Amino acid sequence: MTSSSKFPFSTAAVKWPALAAVAVLGLSGCSVANSDGAGGGAADTVRVVLGQEPPTLEACESNLTSTGVVVRSNVTEPLIERNPQSGELEPKLATEWKATSDTEWTLKLREGVNFQDGTPFNAEAAAFTIDRAVNSKLGCNVEGYVFGDADLDVKAVDATTLTVTTPEPDPILPLRLSFLEVVPTSTSTTEKVREPIGTGPYKIDSWDAGQKISLSSWDGYWGNKPAYAKAEYQWRSESSVRAAMITSGEADVAMGLSPDDNIGDLGVDYPNNETVALRMDANEAPLNDIRIRQAVNYAIDKEGIVNSLYQGKHQVAAQLVPEGIVGHNDELKGWPFDLEKAKSLVAEAKADGVDTSKQISLVVRSAQFPKITELAQVLQEQLSQAGLNVKLKMLETSQHLTYQVRPFAEDDGAVALMTQHGNQAGDAAFTVDQYMLSTGAQSYFGTPEFDAMIKKADAASGDDRQKAFEEIFAYQNDKVVQFAHISHQTGILGKAKSVNYTPNSSSGDELRISEMTPAS
Structure with a gap:
């Protein structure tokens, strides 16, 4: 500085x-x-x-x-x-x-x-x-x-x-x-x-539950007075509906649209560091066997998902942070889609006594991002084709949070949680500490060796920090496999x-x- x-x-x-x-x-x-x-x-x-x-x-x-x-x-x-x-x-x-x-x-x-x-x-x-x-x-x-x-x-x-x-x-x-x-x-x-x-430029006027939130500019604000005297927020679950509210004049700004919402030149692409992944619970069979977690990664056709659901606008992900974040590892590549490899790993684990028939709950938050329901259904089908017993659980926000953040909700079996992670800060510590430490707020598990690597990276700076976090993302994919990364979004x-x-x-x-x- x-x-x-x-x-x-x-x-x-x-x-x-x-x-x-x-x-x-x-x-x-x-x-x-x-x-x-x-x-x-x-x-x-x-x-x-x-x-x-x-x-x-x-x-x-x-x-x-x-x-x-x-x-x-x-x-x-x-x-x-x-x-x-x-x-x-x-x-x-x-x-x-x-x-x-x-x-x-x-x-x-x-x-x-x-x-x-x-x-x-x-x-x-x-x-x-x-x-x-x-x-x-x-x-x-x-x-x-x-x-x-x-x-x-x-x-x-x-x-x-x-x-x-x-x-x-x-x-x-x-x-x-x-x-x-x-x-x-x-x-x-x-x-x-x-x-x-x-202390912001707007204060809350009213919150009509289920209807709208209204803000008004605050005369006592210390900074510049905003151009709009008021802001009103409504919510609609379908992205196509949000897009139609723009084209019909019902709304001025709509968040979270999909490439196929027919918004035309009223849609603006913008940089987005959100990454979609499955976070897997390794405390319950069959996900407590690393071969099953590897099979999940091989069973997901990430290229097909990106191209069919998102018109190629997203990128296949190999880690929880995209390019531009301190610690992003340029050398990592997304797991290849290999259904036969996934099936063989499941069969190998089953032969060694792993109960591969035990249910895995695929927990997904309704309307979290465009096409999430379709994506969840695709994932359920692809994991089932690999020989896994997957039950889809679509939950609203408050229910989903009980699976997302500690203390985690108890389930009848292993959980694969669909997560959408955005690193708003630009440094991998804000991803790794919460998602990969054994005690992380959104981490199911870890190892003492991995925890030590993370703590060392957190204290590093400059080139040493970049290299340390690169190693962490590689180690996650090789030795831990808590995640099945799907895509970086736009x-x-x-x-x-x-x-x-x-x-x-x-x-x-x-x-x-x-x-x-x-x-x-």
Whole structure:
């Protein structure tokens, strides 16, 4: 980091590789005919249609796509943010930061900022936010996803100075802090809140359950006033319905569209680092035998899936992160489709006493992304052809989360969970720590040797960090095989001609209304 402005701290910009992030959601809906997509709502309101209703708008759950797409940088804001185009860390509620020892970081905070309830933003609120999200027993998703088991020692030195101390040296702590959306000290510490109070350009006006969420611009915002006075969110489960709402003028922006939704020139492709994979439970037969997990990988026709369901817009995946993320291993190739090899591995395991007839639950979240139902059915059929007993379980979001994040839901047998993972931060630690550590928030299992490799990589920097994570992804595919990777996705956003907005690699996780303007 280089020095910035008058304060002798590090710059507020730290270079990280340009990442991607997106998500695609789902729930219910209906819609209508076609027009030129000119938009028909009030001129001061932007109407967004999502794939699903957010389960909550709680700030410490904002790294969940369905929550963050409404909350992040609209209602709430972080101390530090990552520029999706440049990959740099930039100031938000913190203006500068510096490592002041091997384990301590000191941040200078922005002055003159208030929360939407009128209380001042200061170091006490920043420390409270970190304690609440990371050190408490609330079970915030951001804790497991970003910080793992590590508690942080936070101290408000004065109103505008905050220190954060980590148990071990952490070269990417500022990047981790970019995932924390700041809330006032009045926020409950004993339960998660449905609607947060933030410092962002918009405040929550109303949430009509099952219908819509309404935001309005906040006059007390410390930054530039947004162009749109209001934002309204609705949700429809079918991507074709969301596309039709754009072409008919019922909506201005639609998330998570499919290549075959007939959106025409109102559809915008944008960078998307979401990766689709099956995460396999190795604690139950037959998936507790590595040969069965290998068979699952061989049985999936990834090229066929990409070409038939997604018109070739996606890429076959060989690891949980795409190109551009620190740690991505360019040498890895996707498992080849080899049904006969899959069958022989299943037969070999069966001959050695593995109960290959035991049921595997293929757990899938309804409307998580376009064509997910069709994909689930294809996977069930392909795994069945390999000689496995697969039962498809389509679940809504809250049910699916009980399988996705610890403590995992109990099932009658082994589970293969379809996951859509987006590394919004651009560093493999945010993937590996949660999905591959033995105790990771979204990991079924691991080994002591693998855990040691991960811990070593987490502490490394520069070229050593890149190489260490490359080795981790290779080791996963060779020795662990918790995952059957399917594809790296590409996002499509629908946009009415009445709106100026260029989606970027963060749009699926934090759709910033303040970056939208009415077309002249």
